[in-house]
Amino acid sequence: MKAPPSETATRDPLLRLAGINTFYGAVQVHFDVSIEIGAGRIVCLLGGNASGKSTAMKVILGLVRPRSGSIWFDGEPIHGVPTQEIIRRGIASVPEARRLFPAMTVRENLLMGAYARSDKRRVAEDQARVLDLFPRVGERLNQRAGTLSGGEQQMVAMARALMSRPRLICMDEPTMGLSPLFVDRVLDLISAINRQGTTVFMVEQNASLALQVAHHAYVLQTGRIVLEGPARALLHDARIREAYLGGEVAA
Amino acid sequence: MDETGRGGVIAIAAKRSSSAPGGLRQSARRSPNAQSGRRSANTMPKGLSSVVRVLPSDSSECHLGSFIDYTVNGLVVGNIYALLAVGLALIFGVANLINFAHGSVYTIGAYIGWACITCLHTPLPVTMLIVIAACGLVGVIIERVGLRPLQGSARIAPLLATIGISFVLDQLVQLVFSPDPRALPSELPNWQIAIGGGTIGALDILIAGIGLLSAAVLFAFLRFTKLGWAVRATAQDREAALQMGVDVNAVNSAVFAVASALGGLSGLLVGMYYNHIDPAMSFQATLKGVVAQVIGGVGNVPGAIAGSLVLGLIESYGIALLGTTYRNLFAFVLLIAILVWRPNGLFGGRAGTQAEPLTGTFIAPSRPLRVPRPALWMLVALAAALPLAIPSPYVLQTLTNAWLAAMLALSLTLMAGTAGQISLGHAALLSIGAYASALLALDLNVPTLLSVLAAGVVTGALGTLLIFPAFRLRGHYIAIATLAIGEIVGLVILNWESLTRGAIGVTGIPPLSVFGQDIYSAQAVYWLCLAVVIGLALLQMRLLGSHFGRTLRAIRDDDVAARCYGISLDRYKALAFAFGGFGAGISGAITAHLFSYLNYETFNSQVSLSALAIVILGGMGNVLGAIVGAVALVGLPEIFRVTTEYRVLIYGIALLLLIRFRPQGLLGTV
Ligand SMILES: Nc1ncnc2c1ncn2[C@@H]1O[C@H](COP(=O)(O)OP(=O)(O)OP(=O)(O)O)[C@@H](O)[C@H]1O
Ligand SMILES: [Mg+2]
Numbered sequence: 053m054k055a056p057p058s059e060t061a062t063r064d065p066l067l068r069l070a071g072i073n074t075f076y077g078a079v080q081v082h083f084d085v086s087i088e089i090g091a092g093r094i095v096c097l098l099g100g101n102a103s104g105k106s107t108a109m110k111v112i113l114g115l116v117r118p119r120s121g122s123i124w125f126d127g128e129p130i131h132g133v134p135t136q137e138i139i140r141r142g143i144a145s146v147p148e149a150r151r152l153f154p155a156m157t158v159r160e161n162l163l164m165g166a167y168a169r170s171d172k173r174r175v176a177e178d179q180a181r182v183l184d185l186f187p188r189v190g191e192r193l194n195q196r197a198g199t200l201s202g203g204e205q206q207m208v209a210m211a212r213a214l215m216s217r218p219r220l221i222c223m224d225e226p227t228m229g230l231s232p233l234f235v236d237r238v239l240d241l242i243s244a245i246n247r248q249g250t251t252v253f254m255v256e257q258n259a260s261l262a263l264q265v266a267h268h269a270y271v272l273q274t275g276r277i278v279l280e281g282p283a284r285a286l287l288h289d290a291r292i293r294e295a296y297l298g299g300e301v302a303a
Numbered sequence: 304m305d306e307t308g309r310g311g312v313i314a315i316a317a318k319r320s321s322s323a324p325g326g327l328r329q330s331a332r333r334s335p336n337a338q339s340g341r342r343s344a345n346t347m348p349k350g351l352s353s354v355v356r357v358l359p360s361d362s363s364e365c366h367l368g369s370f371i372d373y374t375v376n377g378l379v380v381g382n383i384y385a386l387l388a389v390g391l392a393l394i395f396g397v398a399n400l401i402n403f404a405h406g407s408v409y410t411i412g413a414y415i416g417w418a419c420i421t422c423l424h425t426p427l428p429v430t431m432l433i434v435i436a437a438c439g440l441v442g443v444i445i446e447r448v449g450l451r452p453l454q455g456s457a458r459i460a461p462l463l464a465t466i467g468i469s470f471v472l473d474q475l476v477q478l479v480f481s482p483d484p485r486a487l488p489s490e491l492p493n494w495q496i497a498i499g500g501g502t503i504g505a506l507d508i509l510i511a512g513i514g515l516l517s518a519a520v521l522f523a524f525l526r527f528t529k530l531g532w533a534v535r536a537t538a539q540d541r542e543a544a545l546q547m548g549v550d551v552n553a554v555n556s557a558v559f560a561v562a563s564a565l566g567g568l569s570g571l572l573v574g575m576y577y578n579h580i581d582p583a584m585s586f587q588a589t590l591k592g593v594v595a596q597v598i599g600g601v602g603n604v605p606g607a608i609a610g611s612l613v614l615g616l617i618e619s620y621g622i623a624l625l626g627t628t629y630r631n632l633f634a635f636v637l638l639i640a641i642l643v644w645r646p647n648g649l650f651g652g653r654a655g656t657q658a659e660p661l662t663g664t665f666i667a668p669s670r671p672l673r674v675p676r677p678a679l680w681m682l683v684a685l686a687a688a689l690p691l692a693i694p695s696p697y698v699l700q701t702l703t704n705a706w707l708a709a710m711l712a713l714s715l716t717l718m719a720g721t722a723g724q725i726s727l728g729h730a731a732l733l734s735i736g737a738y739a740s741a742l743l744a745l746d747l748n749v750p751t752l753l754s755v756l757a758a759g760v761v762t763g764a765l766g767t768l769l770i771f772p773a774f775r776l777r778g779h780y781i782a783i784a785t786l787a788i789g790e791i792v793g794l795v796i797l798n799w800e801s802l803t804r805g806a807i808g809v810t811g812i813p814p815l816s817v818f819g820q821d822i823y824s825a826q827a828v829y830w831l832c833l834a835v836v837i838g839l840a841l842l843q844m845r846l847l848g849s850h851f852g853r854t855l856r857a858i859r860d861d862d863v864a865a866r867c868y869g870i871s872l873d874r875y876k877a878l879a880f881a882f883g884g885f886g887a888g889i890s891g892a893i894t895a896h897l898f899s900y901l902n903y904e905t906f907n908s909q910v911s912l913s914a915l916a917i918v919i920l921g922g923m924g925n926v927l928g929a930i931v932g933a934v935a936l937v938g939l940p941e942i943f944r945v946t947t948e949y950r951v952l953i954y955g956i957a958l959l960l961l962i963r964f965r966p967q968g969l970l971g972t973v
Contacts, residue, residue: 135548136545136549139547145546147542151542152540153535153536153539153540153543154540155539156536167533167536167547168547168548
């Protein structure tokens with residue numbers, strides 16, 4: 053107990069991962085990973101392929117159980133809590149590769165996003181609100197989700213996540229496979245969602261894009277957090293530039 | 304009540320695969336004096352009832368009338384299949400599983416209905432409600448006990464577990480209600496409407512009505528209720544559904560409840576329709592549901608309904624043209640054709656939504672137990688010396704049965720374990736071998752030792768040829784296809800009377816003889832079988848250690864990668880099947896000469912499934928394990944004089960426990 057209670061501890065983060073060690077069978081994918089996501093912020097987790105980013109998101113959602121470590125949401129432990137309960141407490145996800153329900157219409161997909169809620173009228177209001185944000189989704193409500201373009205699917209996936217009125221929204225590589233135009237669109241939308249009060253946790257490979265909108269970032273390398281800091285600082289950090297923005301690429 | 308089902312393995316075996324919608328009962332049902340006909344069907348010996356060839360009773364007078372009758376019959380039977388197939392499709396949707404216990408729930412439904420009607424005298428609506436509730440509960444229990452603990456294990460594990468569950472449930476029904484068939488009176492008024500020479504009865508209308516109503520309720524459930532949405536979402540993308548906050552376990556539970564309730568209802572209706580229920584109806588019901596589902600596209604609910612009606616009609620018209628013994632042949636040939644040519648079903652064009660490839664086999668990672676060579680030879684010597692120490696013919700016969708089972712298990716462990724092609728129809732190889740050797744010896748006077756060898760070769764060749772269409776299939780589909788091929792073999796034997804003597808079977812098969820000396824003594828037979836097992840096992844070990852064995856395992860573990868290395872999968876699989884077929888054929892042939900009698904049901908699906916239990920017990924792909932497993936599952940129960948009913952129960956429970964707690968088996972997978 054050397055350090056006195058610091059200023060950062062006075063305000064608890066909305067989500068905190070502490071000392072997470074995750075295994076798939078005998079293979080360890082997280083080594084003592086700790087991440088804090090402050091309320092109202094956009095935090096991103098950067099890292100190369102197979103560094104364990106998606107797994108980190110699954111750990112938060114309770115889809116993968118870490119062998120040790122703890123996860124706190126809004127001051128309460130959520131490790132060991134079933135996924136549906138975690139969703140109910142206010143975490144929503146935009147999974148890797150969108151994962152819409154392909155044979156359902158866009159409208160049905162949106163309503164699936166509100167599955168954890170039981171207040172029908174408010175859901176209808178929220179649908180209108182979400183469609184304001186995603187006018188393009190509104191034009192496709194009766195189309196089967198499987199027939200949408202990749203960019204449109206990304207919009208629907210984000211809209212679907214918002215339908216649960218989450219306090220924290222977790223996104224796994226939201227810009228993956230999108231054209232530059234759509235990438236900008238998505239980044240703008242992430243900022244807009246955040247301005248409306250939703251905290252965003254975002255997993256990305258594309259550091260330069262993610263750091264444009266994020267407030268804070270962590271860098272994961274083969275399961276270890278090797279770097280963390282305010283986004284602006286990282287954008288100019290030599291190591292980041294080296295690893296992700298061109299220059300010598302580290303394995 | 305008839306007593307045919309009591310006693311020996313063969314009689315029990317015969318019971319299991321004889322079909323519930325058997326031919327004569329049905330023709331009686333649709334004959335003009337339906338009511339009395341239905342009664343009499345019940346007193347008919349079962350063996351005969353499925354054999355008598357049926358022609359339209361009044362074919363000389365009115366073809367249109369019988370055409371309408373056959374159409375009505377096809378639609379009614381199709382409706383019954385639909386109640387089964389819809390449940391299977393729902394379960395496949397959310398759990399990615401073909402539920403082989405579905406027919407058992409159907410049987411339970413029929414028996415609960417019987418108990419209500421004959422003991423409690425409940426009116427029909429109440430009976431139905433009780434059946435629906437009770438079977439729904441059974442479904443929930445199946446999901447909770449048998450499947451939920453298996454999440455995260457090999458994809459084929461839950462399928463094998465449902466096979467174990469079906470063993471257990473069927474045997475429980477037999478123990479509680481006795482294996483005898485029973486009459487299930489329909490309680491409906493006995494009126495009929497005549498249309499163009501055909502007739503439609505009250506029960507026909509009731510069944511059609513229940514079919515339509517169930518479809519409507521199901522549609523409304525899936526489309527308009529929150530749980531229904533969750534079911535659809537889970538079926539499309541389980542993990543995404545989880546991330547929306549769907550409790551997929553609750554969804555699974557609900558789906559099993561709905562599916563089982565419909566299945567139980569189907570069993571009740573079938574029982575009423577034929578005025579006949581027996582514990583053996585379960586297996587055929589599962590198969591028919593699966594066939595209907597495959598016709599409509601696996602996991603596709605509307606497709607399952609359409610597929611069921613198509614199947615019902617095809618069977619009914621087929622019977623009109625060729626006779627009842629062909630009924631199941633149509634179903635299974637259709638199944639194979641669709642699996643091979645249109646694996647998405649007749650109506651499913653949605654190739655894109657196919658789930659990830661079902662990886663094939665049940666190989667739990669493990670380090671196989673190493674048995675030192677001297678110990679092995681010690682065991683062999685011990686086994687060889689046993690007849691001198693314990694001359695009891697009973698013990699020797701029991702162990703001889705174990706050696707014969709071990710030959711089959713060696714063959715199965717090669718195919719299912721080493722080559723990764725789960726086979727649920729392996730007993731067909733025994734049948735082929737047995738018939739080949741018996742007919743060679745009887746009709747061509749070939750010396751038995753030679754005929755047994757020839758039977759092995761014939762089985763290897765024929766078995767490989769038969770399984771060839773299934774080579775491109777994977778996982779669950781292989782399991783279904785092999786099951787169907789196994790059934791087809793039995794049905795061809797039944798129908799090819801000029802060669803196989805049809806249902807009567809082959810009698811007076813000469814005993815084994817060596818150089819003109821007949822082998823009768825239990826000791827000699829024991830030594831002969833032991834020698835064959837050891838020979839086959841040594842050969843197989845040799846094979847596994849060779850390049851061939853390594854290649855087979857490579858194919859099993861990753862056939863895409865193996866293909867990329869330019870390995871011709873088909874040739875290797877074919878070689879494995881040829882060798883496996885040889886061993887199984889010899890086992891069947893020896894059995895035929897020992898029994899001296901043989902018919903198309905001697906080696907039925909139950910034999911196939913117990914072989915699977917043996918192989919899993921020993922450890923998939925493990926040569927020694929196959930032998931140990933055979934001794935444990937065939938020899939031990941007999942030595943402790945466990946009766947047949949309980950023995951099958953033990954197989955089921957053993958299978959369940961193994962899959963759950965020791966998937967690598969006793970000696971470990973190779
Ligand atoms: N279900 C699983 N079973 C076994 N191993 C897994 C599983 N899921 C992921 N892994 C392994 O865990 C490691 C981390 O995977 P993860 O998906 O978290 O990486 P990622 O950082 O998201 O990579 P990418 O940028 O390519 O999406 C990888 O080596 C992967 O092979
Ligand atoms: Mg990822």
